[in-house]
Amino acid sequence: MLDNELAVAMSRRAVFRAGSAVAAGLALDPRLAWAAAPSSATRAMWPNVAAMVDGYVDSGKLPEMLATLGWGARAPEVIAKGKEGLDDADPVGIDSLYRLYSMTKPITGMAAMILIDEGRMKLDQPLADILPKFAKMQVQATPDGSLTELVPAQSPITIRNLLTHTAGLGYSIIQKGPLKGAFEDAGVIAGQVSRTKIPGFDRGTPVTSLETFADRLAGLPLVYQPGTQWSYSVGLDLMGRVIEVVSGQSFDSFLQERIFGPTGMTSSYFRVPAAQEKRLTSNYGVIGKLLLPLDPAKNSIFLGQPPFPMGGAGLVSSPRDYDRFMNMLTGFGRIGGKRVMSEAAVRLGTSNLMPPSVSTKGTWMDGQGFGAGGRVGLGEQAGVYGWGGAAGTVAFVDMRRSLRAGLYTQYMPDSSYPVHEQFPKAVVADLTKRKAGA
Template sequence: MKKVLLPLLALLIVCSCKEEPKGKAPEKVIIHNKIITTTAKARIDSVLNAFVQSGNIAGASALIFENGEEVYYNAFGYADIALEKPMQRNTIVQIYSMTKPITGTALMTLFEQGKFKLDDPLSKYIPEFENMTVYAGVDENGKMKTEPLKREISIRDLTRHTAGFPNRDDIPGLSKLFRKADAMNRENTLTQMAEKMAKVPLWFQPGAQWEYGPSVDVQALLVERISGIPYDEYVQQHVLSPLSMDETRYFIPKKDRDRFSKLYIRKGEGELVKDTTTYSNYTAHWPLTRGGSGLTSTLDDYMRFAQMLVHQGSLDSVQVLQPETVKLMATNHLPDSVTKRSWLPSKGQVGFGIDFAVRVAPPKTPNENNGVVGEFYWDGAASTLFWVDPVNQLTAVLFVQLFPYDQIGLHKQFRDAVYGPYPF
């Protein structure tokens, strides 16, 4: 008889050997093949070290849990090249858009309390957005044209990036107007941000297309309005403190700044220049506590957030969200009618849930990002990355501090190292 080789992620069905009561079928135990093997660890080490040695990143660190246990940690290179300060486990980094899933989690705690419905109009809670208009191009004289809303922005639009807020520099007339509004000035409060945003027409009709933008910053104000508590206080009380994420903050106190990584801008192959503009974002208290970016964190802190998600909303006997809420967040909310999806398809076979990309199909080619159907994840502008793989009970956090966002294929190679060669 020929032997049959099982694929890497196949399930092994094992029947219990103990005697069972009459009439009862033997119990079946489903065992997943281990993902992070000795070979996988060697692959990950090789990939991260090679990027550092190439001079295309200053430093990198990664932490992976599988089945609730730490299975991989390592760090390479520097958090500060000039001082030869090594990248370490407790290095603090700028996570940029990895702030977004934390904001979404804070918002969904209010959803669980019945404070709002996803299809409620945004203006019900933030009336500043009640009388919006929609961009309709420019006339022959270059004057911007607008049209009425077909429907109002919903909260669901905010959570899946279909609200219509402009977020590009090349929209004739509209981009200039949005820049002039200066809504994201860190001296603004969240309310002032919304007032300024509301004076600018939407780029497209709500629900018409997917376009990344300031929707999650508006979610922060939504949390503030519904709860009656300043956003930074609410997220601290309901997400960060319950999860003991003590080093995930908008402000880094002086005593911890020696652990704050520098951020580097890649100018070319092996050429890095230290960023000099973002440091003060985190060393002073600013009025604008953005929901879409602005937090700093450490590997272990962010892993606690990821572990809460893979354990369906709870960690260490603390329930942050209910399992059905996590499932809702990790479900694709983009209908087929949303065909314009900007750069989202570059992430692979994904849709978008509530502040997460959601993998809906396996990779079609070796050039696509590796991942398992059901995975949900996001990344940050400084090339950080995390994902939650419920199928394999695996969570991964990758920290680097690199601008522009991953132009070197780091995320692709890191995923390949974790899961193995395609098809995995």
């Protein structure tokens, strides 16, 4: 049932499993980059991706699915099928709007990298320098255990820790002990699903500002000692508040001025304007073979003002916009002749930033790296960076080969279908076939 699957739905387990396959499979001849197909031949050039998209829609499992694939500075190739909703006649397209959920995290991570590059904060700077209430944190003696059996934090939380989920912070969609309830009671809730109260998705009433979110989070215990364990967390939501304090701007204004505007991302919102509602897809709950509307476009919770701009899961965007974000990254900070970020900031943000002291054993990240808000490959897999969202979206770049790929659809829980695993494998299969025929 939905209430038992929320944690799985909001997790990125499938993305991690797919990540190593993507990175290994993309170790192909970079000369393949020139072979991007004209739009009329896209399906022929990406047969496995096309078959995946067609299969989900033709079978009735999902009302729509769309993939974008791009090389270098070229416009993306698009494979799309279906309608924006079961009761929506508009065909899905590159300008349709999708709930990104955790695909918001890499954007927030790169916003932080801009400020680090400009010297306005440092990667290994203690968080308490910026948010003093985090100076004397307490840590659960047993992870996810008692809220009263606590020990002092042995080291400070740093900016690096926030970016890489190594701060020891909790997450109400991950924790299973009393800390989960404490997060919800305090309104430290990141992410929204529906206007309707649905068991498993209704986690209480969130606070109404990033400042309050940060202040209340500082009063809750950590799950792990900072810098010791990889643990998915609200670190990128808290980073939104850090960006506000360091930049002197609201978090959403900073994103607009420093990333969305310069990158040409004209359809990325924390709140979808009423005039753009017709482009918004609907989000569905999968129960068996049934699709039940969780967040219908016409009454979407994303049409209203969010409690606060959620840097971990709050953005709605179009495939065109997110492709432009990825294009900017593969251009090492440049897009369309305009510099958005420095090359150094992009290279650092897409590299492995996890502290060497961190253990990943037994976690989703075992044997993998993490950069500024997204997973990164290691060794021969270096250069692959990306993340996925809780409603079926996933996107990644291969910085070495200037490849970018994104998949967009809307359903929960994301464990219902293995799209996060299937899409990277389909991309790799098509590239491998292309290499064999070269």
